[in-house]
Amino acid sequence: MREILILLNRLASHANFSKPTLEVLTSSKLCATLTIDVANQLPQRSKYPLRHLGEINIQMANDLAELAQKFRTRVHSFLEEQHSTVDHSNPSALHES
Numbered sequence: 099m100r101e102i103l104i105l106l107n108r109l110a111s112h113a114n115f116s117k118p119t120l121e122v123l124t125s126s127k128l129c130a131t132l133t134i135d136v137a138n139q140l141p142q143r144s145k146y147p148l149r150h151l152g153e154i155n156i157q158m159a160n161d162l163a164e165l166a167q168k169f170r171t172r173v174h175s176f177l178e179e180q181h182s183t184v185d186h187s188n189p190s191a192l193h194e195s
Contacts, residue, residue, distance in 0.1 A: 099162060100158070100161065100162055100165065103140075103162065103165035103166060103169060104165060106119075106169050107165060107168050107169050107172070110169065110172040110173070110176075111172060116172075116176075117176075120172070120173065120176040123173070124173075124176070124177065124180070133173060134173065134177075137166075137169055137170040137173040137174070138170060140162075140163075140166035140169070140170070
């Protein structure tokens with residue numbers, strides 16, 4: 099899981115790959131839902147999953163939680179940016195509810 103989070107964070111923070119990566123992860127309703135669920139749930143689940151296994155694993159759990167939180171922040175920032183772009187590009191969308 100650590101390696102996956104490292105890869106996702108590197109892709110999501112890279113100048114050339116950030117937007118395409120996050121667009122793919124949020125392109126369909128199902129994919130976006132899964133991405134958001136993972137981004138929201140991983141930081142909480144990663145805090146103490148290996149606590150009973152020793153000091154090294156506590157550090158690993160903390161590292162996972164930090165990586166998950168960074169990914170969550172990147173996903174949410176991207177979604178806010180996309181939402182803002184949609185609202186500004188379509189002024190009539192403000193009046194639709």
